[in-house]
Amino acid sequence: MKKVLIATAAVLSMSVIAVPAFAEAKKGEKIDAKAKFDQHCVACHPKGGNIINPKKGLGKKDLAANGIKTEKDIVAKMRNPGPGMTKFDAKAVPDAEANAIAKYILATYK
Ligand code: HEC
Structure with missing residues (x-):
């Protein structure tokens, strides 16, 4: 159970970081x-x-x-x-x- 929680937390924190980075990359230089x-x-x-x-x-x-x-x-x-x-x-x-x-x-x- 504890392992699952840690894995979930890891995935969640990664997606929080990854989403804005993706949005930036997709739009290139445009703000x-x-x-x-x-x-x-x-x-x-x-x-x-x-x-x-x-x-x-x-x-x-x-x-x-x-x-x-x-x-x-x-x-x-x-x-x-x-x-x-x-x-x-x-x-x-x-x-x-x-x-x-x-x-x-x-x-x-x-
Ligand atoms: C914590 C709340 C808060 C945030 C966050 C905030 N403002 Fe303000 N803003 C105010 C307050 C309060 C005033 C009035 C300040 C004064 O008396 O000069 C104001 C005034 C202004 C004014 C002048 C408006 C006028 O009619 O005189 C502009 C332009 C402005 N803000 C732009 C922004 C922009 C752009 C951002 C984001 C980058 C921003 N504000 C974020 C609270 C905020």
């Missing part, structure tokens, strides 16, 4: 911005909202009201966020990924 957004941001920004500060959602109107207009502005927010938001430095989210997420936000949340 899946939605997946990255879902991974890093969606917990606090579901559907482009903001569960902590509802006035600071990711819709164009909210962004504009807070002086955020371009992809660069969104990346700047990730690198240097306001109160309550996780900081995402270039180690957590490399520039290419950060830019892809920013583009995704501008294209998705109007």
Whole structure:
């Protein structure tokens, strides 16, 4: 019984590691911005909202009201966020990924 459990745990942990690696390989260099957004941001920004500060959602109107207009502005927010938001430095989210997420936000949340 114990052996079976250990084997199951081993298989499970392998699949957890293998699945994202497979997804990366399949898409080559292309970044899946939605997946990255879902991974890093969606917990606090579901559907482009903001569960902590509802006035600071990711819709164009909210962004504009807070002086955020371009992809660069969104990346700047990730690198240097306001109160309550996780900081995402270039180690957590490399520039290419950060830019892809920013583009995704501008294209998705109007
Ligand atoms: C732990 C919760 C949390 C996570 C995770 C999070 N945010 Fe935020 N976000 C916030 C909060 C809180 C604010 C408001 C901060 C402030 O007052 O400036 C905010 C503000 C923003 C704003 C400015 C919105 C506006 O209208 O002014 C942007 C853009 C943004 N987040 C992008 C992101 C992106 C992109 C990610 C993922 C890489 C992310 N956030 C992850 C909590 C979070």
